[in-house]
Amino acid sequence: NAGVMQNPRHLVRRRGQEARLRCSPMKGHSHVYWYRQLPEEGLKFMVYLQKENIIDESGMPKERFSAEFPKEGPSILRIQQVVRGDSAAYFCASSPGDRGTGGYTFGSGTRLTVV
Amino acid sequence: AQSVSQHNHHVILSEAASLELGCNYSYGGTVNLFWYVQYPGQHLQLLLKYFSGDPLVKGIKGFEAEFIKSKFSFNLRKPSVQWSDTAEYFCAVNSAGGYNKLIFGAGTRLAVHP
Numbered sequence: 481n482a483g484v485m486q487n488p489r490h491l492v493r494r495r496g497q498e499a500r501l502r503c504s505p506m507k508g509h510s511h512v513y514w515y516r517q518l519p520e521e522g523l524k525f526m527v528y529l530q531k532e533n534i535i536d537e538s539g540m541p542k543e544r545f546s547a548e549f550p551k552e553g554p555s556i557l558r559i560q561q562v563v564r565g566d567s568a569a570y571f572c573a574s575s576p577g578d579r580g581t582g583g584y585t586f587g588s589g590t591r592l593t594v595v
Numbered sequence: 596a597q598s599v600s601q602h603n604h605h606v607i608l609s610e611a612a613s614l615e616l617g618c619n620y621s622y623g624g625t626v627n628l629f630w631y632v633q634y635p636g637q638h639l640q641l642l643l644k645y646f647s648g649d650p651l652v653k654g655i656k657g658f659e660a661e662f663i664k665s666k667f668s669f670n671l672r673k674p675s676v677q678w679s680d681t682a683e684y685f686c687a688v689n690s691a692g693g694y695n696k697l698i699f700g701a702g703t704r705l706a707v708h709p
Contacts, residue, residue, distance in 0.1 A: 484638075513696070513697075515699075520701075521701055521702075522599075522601075522685055522699040522700050523639075523685065523699040524699070525696055525697065525698065525699075536696060571638065571639065584697065586631075586638045586639040586640075587638055588637065588638040589638055
């Protein structure tokens with residue numbers, strides 16, 4: 481029973497390139513959440529998705545960032561034209577439902593380094 | 596807006612010392628409260644959570660936390676820490692009855708020396 485799978489674990493991109501981060505939720509989970517952890521900071525909520533729907537993207541930067549969770553396949557967090565300030569750990573979590581019972585399972589994260 | 600404040604950013608203890616990490620939240624309604632732990636290089640794991648009922652919550656690995664509603668606090672405690680407790684600890688909150696969006700504190704790095 482695999483947990484939340486994120487890949488790649490480490491990603492290095494040059495400034496101006498695109499970064500694609502993937503997240504496969506736990507089996508039976510249809511709700512996905514993306515968080516960003518900047519150095520020396522806690523996790524900041526970015527976006528909450530259900531299959532084919534973005535429910536809450538209030539934490540997403542207005543430009544260059546997008547997320548999707550298609551009917552088939554993993555959730556994708558896409559960062560276009562990366563800048564040094566995008567360097568961070570990006571964590572995905574999934575839950576079976578949408579109510580606040582905290583049934584989150586986190587993935588191991590993708591550490592993005594922009595050089 | 597909801598917010599979570601963790602007062603201690605870095606804590607250093609010797610093995611067998613007692614631990615208490617502070618967490619205060621700001622929110623006008625009913626909340627659910629959580630403590631997560633992140634061991635070096637690993638993902639976040641849930642230590643314990645409070646939804647309702649007994650305000651003293653026991654979690655894994657000997658950790659416990661007490662919800663004091665009047666103080667908007669949910670402090671984490673452990674009577675005797677071990678070297679293996681070296682990690683970063685995050686307090687988090689979400690709105691009870693609302694959906695699963697968690698608001699995290701900035702975290703507390705705990706280093707336990709043998």
